[in-house]
Structure formats: C-alpha cells, structure tokens
Amino acid sequence: MIGTGWRHAASLLPQRVLGPLGWLRGSLGAGLAIAVAGLATAALLGSEGSRLPWLVAPLGASAVLVFAVPASPLAQPRSVVIGNLLSATIGLTLGMLLGDPLIAASLAVGLAIAAMSLARCLHPPGGACALLCALGAAGPEGWNLVHLGPIAANVLTLAAAGWVYNNATGHRWPHVIVPAAPPPPAEERPVHTREDIAATLADWDEVLDIDIDDLDAFFRAVNERVAERGKVR
Structure with a gap:
C-alpha cells in the first residue's frame, strides 16, 4: 500500500527527481538511514558512547549503494552486512597483531577484498572498513575487537532501514531478478x-x-x- 502511494506521488514529479532511481528518493533514504543508524547505535552504547564511535565513515558509502543503486549485486544485504563486518574484523585483527599502521592497512585492504570475493559478499565500503579499523587498531586510538559492536550496530541498522525504505518506495530489496521470458520457437x-x-x-x-x-x-x-x-x- 505504501509502495503504491509512493509511486503515485512519484508520477506527479519529473522522472529525474523521483523516477525509477531519482536523486530525491536516494538522498532522503540515505539521510534517514544514517540518522537512524547513529541514534540506534548511540542508544545501544549508552555510557560507552563517549569512547566508542557511534557512526563510522564507511557507512556513508554503503548508504550510497543501498539507496542509490539497490539492484546492484554490491548493494545486497549479504554484501552490506557480511562484507563490512568481515573486513572490519580483518582490519582490527591485523592492526592489533602488526602494530604498524601502514603495513596493517595495506594488508587489511588486500585481504578484505580477497575474503569478500571468496565469501561472495564483495562490497566496496568494506575496503574502507578494513582500512579504518587497521589504522584505528595500529594507531594511538588503540581500537580492538570491542569496536566491532558499534560497527555491527551501524551496518545492521542501515540494512534494516534499506529493507523498509526500498520496499516501501517500490524497489524490492534484496533485489529480485525479473525472470526472462521463455525463448520463442x-x-x-x-x-x-x-x-x-x-x-x-x-x-x-x-x-x-x-x-x-x-x-x-x-x-x-x-x-x-x-x-x-x-x-x-
């Protein structure tokens, strides 16, 4: 019902504004999702919010994919959640083990791409997650695996918001491939x-x-x- 109402409203405006993937639709969705993710994570962290991040930068790149190109294989829930968390784990682990920001960051991004590819959850912001976590763990900030908590809250909330918003605005997410017509004689x-x-x-x-x-x-x-x-x- 919501999707029908949205499509009716969209039909009254120029296609480039609210069309199949107009800029206004994606902009509103991404902005709302980031706000919800930040509020939800801050609420979950409670008193820990002063020392743990309640928003991580790679979430912005994930939002672009989820709300601007929701049919992309790189923007599906599996890629958003597993890709980011797998990459973050690799970055944190290497940063803690190696202690050198440059070496840890370089290896983390390379290994994150390999791991996401093998796990079939390739997600470009995952590379940023690996880089951020490696630098945080190897640098003076002293990040550790506890930082996976807010990152997980961020990506799970973003995925939930993407599911609600995309489906409500007429774009099935996870993306469902339209069956090809059977070949003629x-x-x-x-x-x-x-x-x-x-x-x-x-x-x-x-x-x-x-x-x-x-x-x-x-x-x-x-x-x-x-x-x-x-x-x-």
Whole structure:
C-alpha cells in the first residue's frame, strides 16, 4: 500500500527527481538511514558512547549503494552486512597483531577484498572498513575487537532501514531478478541467448555492476518490444 502511494506521488514529479532511481528518493533514504543508524547505535552504547564511535565513515558509502543503486549485486544485504563486518574484523585483527599502521592497512585492504570475493559478499565500503579499523587498531586510538559492536550496530541498522525504505518506495530489496521470458520457437528466436551474454562478458574480461540474469531479462524485454513494434507496422 505504501509502495503504491509512493509511486503515485512519484508520477506527479519529473522522472529525474523521483523516477525509477531519482536523486530525491536516494538522498532522503540515505539521510534517514544514517540518522537512524547513529541514534540506534548511540542508544545501544549508552555510557560507552563517549569512547566508542557511534557512526563510522564507511557507512556513508554503503548508504550510497543501498539507496542509490539497490539492484546492484554490491548493494545486497549479504554484501552490506557480511562484507563490512568481515573486513572490519580483518582490519582490527591485523592492526592489533602488526602494530604498524601502514603495513596493517595495506594488508587489511588486500585481504578484505580477497575474503569478500571468496565469501561472495564483495562490497566496496568494506575496503574502507578494513582500512579504518587497521589504522584505528595500529594507531594511538588503540581500537580492538570491542569496536566491532558499534560497527555491527551501524551496518545492521542501515540494512534494516534499506529493507523498509526500498520496499516501501517500490524497489524490492534484496533485489529480485525479473525472470526472462521463455525463448520463442527456433524460427523466431531473438538475436541473443544467455550464453551469448556470458561469452561476451568473458571476451570483455570486465566485471559489470549488474547480474547476468538481469541483463538477459532486459535484452529479452527489448526484443519483445521490438517485435511488438514490428507487428504494429
């Protein structure tokens, strides 16, 4: 019901303001989520709030992904929560063990990328989390694993806010891939198959910020639109 009301309101304004992913929608969501995360974490920390951070900087980058590009594989809840916490743990651990900020930070970012990739939770702000925690643990601040508490509160609250806000504003989150239409008979087969997309991506040797099944569904929808236009003619 809320999503329907939002879509009606969005239809009354220019697309670039509230359209599919207009700047106002993402800006409001991110701002609200950061405020909620800060308040929730400060409340949880209580008297410890004077010595532990109630907001960490990488949360801002996570908010950009969650609210501005919620369909991105890098912006899904698994990536936001596990990616950030895994990276923070690596950064804190290396900072405490090595004691040298430069070495700890360098290794932490590299290992965080490797760990997130292997765990299938790659999240760019995770690199910032690893860097921040390594510097905090190896520097005079003396960060330790206790600092995982506020970081966890931050990312969990952000994820919860993202789930509520994105779904309420018409963007299912976690993102659900629209099933591709079944291929027509061979004599009317579209100009591409899913295998063609995979082969082309392999030839490019690049990582695009979109799921291959989303690409397949998109191209099939384009093919259907072109076919419908041909019928009208």
